[in-house]
Amino acid sequence: MNTPTKREGLEERAKQLFDGSVDDLDAAALSRLNRDRHAAVEALQGSRSAVRWSLWVPASGIAAAAIVMALVMRGPVDVGVDAGPMTASDFDILIDDESFEMLEELEFYSWLDAAGLEPGGNVG
Amino acid sequence: MNNGIAAFAVSCTREPTTGAGTLQRERQLNRFLAEIERRALRIAEIAVRDRDEALDLVQDAMIKLVRSYGDRPHEEWTPLFYRILQNGIRDWHRRQKVRNRVMAWFGRPGARDEDYDAVAQAPDPLARTPEDELQADQAMQRLEAAVRTLPRRQREAFMLRTFEGLDVAGTAVAMGCSEGSVKTHCSRAMHTLREKLGDHW
Structure with missing residues (x-):
């Protein structure tokens, strides 16, 4: 033990x-x-x-x-134009129903802006 | 690295809990704490020599274990709990030391850093009447007094191994050291205690 x-x-x-x-x-x-x-x-x-x-x-x-x-x-999305600073009116345009159509034709309006044309008008 | 610590260190998984699982976990924690709390209180009390301080330390350890490690496997709870408690005791001694230093600054005599031992300086919580003193277990008092004279790590190792009954691996986890260190601390503690208490104690 x-x-x-x-x-x-x-x-x-x-x-x-x-x-x-x-x-x-x-x-x-x-x-x-x-x-x-x-x-x-x-x-x-x-x-x-x-x-x-x-x-x-x-x-x-x-x-x-x-x-x-x-x-x-x-x-920023490059749409071929100088977008500049965004303003409140830009938001209004985006919120507006019609703006969707405008967005679809964004290239056209960009060209228009660059060429100095008014829709339905003449150059300069 | 020893197997115990290695096995513990890799066990970082938390057990998944559902509604019923949570209830079961609460019951397990309650049972675990109920089993351990009284021994933990006595261990803390011997270490800090103050019942109320020991109760606070045990309370903190309980809360920290539940909050931080409640999801861990329950077999890990004992070493984790004692690790938390030992850290709390260590912090308590540090605070006492700082407090003593501040008191010395304001002129309290006899408080030098190197010589100061918070345990030895604290008032005896078992301040009993002469009648109680006679009835008290003098052997336990002698043992407590001898344990208090041990260096901190030896005291921790001795109390965890002998009083709590942790194995070497669990004690190593609780103390945050290797199993070899635990064996060394324990061996030295036993040697010192035997010398202080005598063979016939």
Whole structure:
């Protein structure tokens, strides 16, 4: 039969004493631990919703950044004319129903502008 | 690198959770924390020598484990929990040291950095009446006093291995060191404790 070594004996004794002191914890400490544990587990719900939000926020941010980047990289549409700065009236034209027809004939109007002609009129 | 740490380090997968899975995970976490909390409190209390501070440290460790590692496989929770707790204890000692330095600046005597040991300087939380003192387990008090005199890493290794019962690999994860270091720290701790407590303790 093996007898415990000094080291094993010390470990065993230390463990027994420690377990005894754990069992002797008072009610106040146990109550506090109980409350803290429940609060921590409840925090799991909060962290999950936070994780969900934290996933959506960067995802939508990345998507928006990608759209902006695509527009910047693509640059203005080259229609053969100097478009100049965009004004509010340009937006009105774009919003207007008739503007779709105008957009289809954009090349014609560009040529018209370059040649200094009025539709149905004469040069210069 | 040892197998325990390697296996732990690569386990970055989080277990998928559904509605029912979340409920089950909450139950698992609750059960795990209920099993570990009392021993964790005593370990923290021995380390910082203050019941209230120890309770705060355990509370922080619980919250951090649930928030950051609740989705990890449950077999990883014990070393992770103790790693969080040991980090908390270490930070507590640092804060105590800074606080002591500030107090020394304002003229409190006897607070030099090198010699200062927050554990040794803290008031005894078990300040009991003489009657209680007589009834208290003197052996445990001697053990606690001896454990407190150990260098920090030896104290951590000894408490995790002996009090908590973690294996060498788990202790290595909790301490953030190699298994070889754990064995060395434990061996030195046991040697010192045997000297301090005596063969007949």
